[in-house]
Amino acid sequence: MRGDEQPASVRGPGIPAQVQILRFPVHDLPLPELVGLVQSWARAGRGRLHQIVTLNPEMVMAARRLPEFRATIEQADLVTADGVGIVLAARLLGRPLRGRITGVDLVEALAAAGDPELALFLLGAAPGVAERAARRLAARSPGCRIAGTWAGSPQPEESGEALARIAAARPAVLLVAYGAPAQELWIARHRRELERAGVVLAVGVGGAFDYLAGVVPRAPRPLRRLGLEWLYRLVRQPWRWRRQLALPRFAALVLREWVTQRLRG
Numbered sequence: 589m590r591g592d593e594q595p596a597s598v599r600g601p602g603i604p605a606q607v608q609i610l611r612f613p614v615h616d617l618p619l620p621e622l623v624g625l626v627q628s629w630a631r632a633g634r635g636r637l638h639q640i641v642t643l644n645p646e647m648v649m650a651a652r653r654l655p656e657f658r659a660t661i662e663q664a665d666l667v668t669a670d671g672v673g674i675v676l677a678a679r680l681l682g683r684p685l686r687g688r689i690t691g692v693d694l695v696e697a698l699a700a701a702g703d704p705e706l707a708l709f710l711l712g713a714a715p716g717v718a719e720r721a722a723r724r725l726a727a728r729s730p731g732c733r734i735a736g737t738w739a740g741s742p743q744p745e746e747s748g749e750a751l752a753r754i755a756a757a758r759p760a761v762l763l764v765a766y767g768a769p770a771q772e773l774w775i776a777r778h779r780r781e782l783e784r785a786g787v788v789l790a791v792g793v794g795g796a797f798d799y800l801a802g803v804v805p806r807a808p809r810p811l812r813r814l815g816l817e818w819l820y821r822l823v824r825q826p827w828r829w830r831r832q833l834a835l836p837r838f839a840a841l842v843l844r845e846w847v848t849q850r851l852r853g
């Protein structure tokens with residue numbers, strides 16, 4: 589085993605080994621395995637909350653500045669490679685991953701599992717968007733159970749209402765679309781309440797409801813395969829340019845680590 593990997597037993601049963609990308613953990617597992625893991629969490633009982641983070645380079649750069657966000661990522665039960673930048677960095681640094689798992693892929697796969705134990709609650713996005721996304725998911729995956737939807741807001745004064753709705757709906761899975769890092773921090777700050785509400789998995793899903801509801805089109809598949817989703821998003825949503833400045837900075841850090849590795853031999 590390489591020095592930068594951890595044995596699966598470190599985090600619990602079924603959790604795959606992790607690699608480190610710029611000192612952030614990333615777990616290497618395919619989507620079907622991840623869904624199986626969530627099903628096993630749900631079957632093990634409703635007393636323990638698990639958090640999944642779908643990591644992209646913008647989040648890495650933000651977490652380098654925000655200690656609370658870094659701690660949330662480090663303490664997550666699973667961190668998947670979301671952005672293609674993470675996958676490329678892993679390959680360059682000699683720790684290749686089997687693929688990426690985005691928030692929207694994860695939501696679709698959980699719905700498609702059609703597992704009655706995996707009732708979903710969709711929290712976040714603009715008013716009405718979560719409902720539309722839920723309707724589309726239910727139409728596409730008839731076995732999928734929707735426990736509830738609520739737009740809410742990451743503002744602390746609005747948490748009470750969202751938590752009360754979640755507690756009443758008792759979902760096994762909470763999908764939070766407040767954008768990173770607000771969604772990950774919201775989950776981490778409300779761990780106890782979510783556990784009491786019986787939530788087994790909470791995960792930040794970024795713009796997933798916008799895609800599912802058809803409010804924002806997803807990049808065409810060939811562009812996604814080429815790893816150019818970021819370019820499509822930049823053209824469709826030019827206000828993203830400032831956030832995307834993180835991408836070249838991330839690339840520079842990865843290159844620096846690559847050079848350091850080579851010099852060390």
Ligand code: UDP
Pocket residue numbers: 712713714739740741742765766767768793794795796797798
């Ligand atoms: N959002 C929200 N409340 C906020 C800020 C954002 O509900 O205060 C939602 C927004 O409507 C969108 C999602 O959070 O549905 C974030 O989308 P974005 O594409 O920015 O996320 P990314 O995938 O880039 O993290």
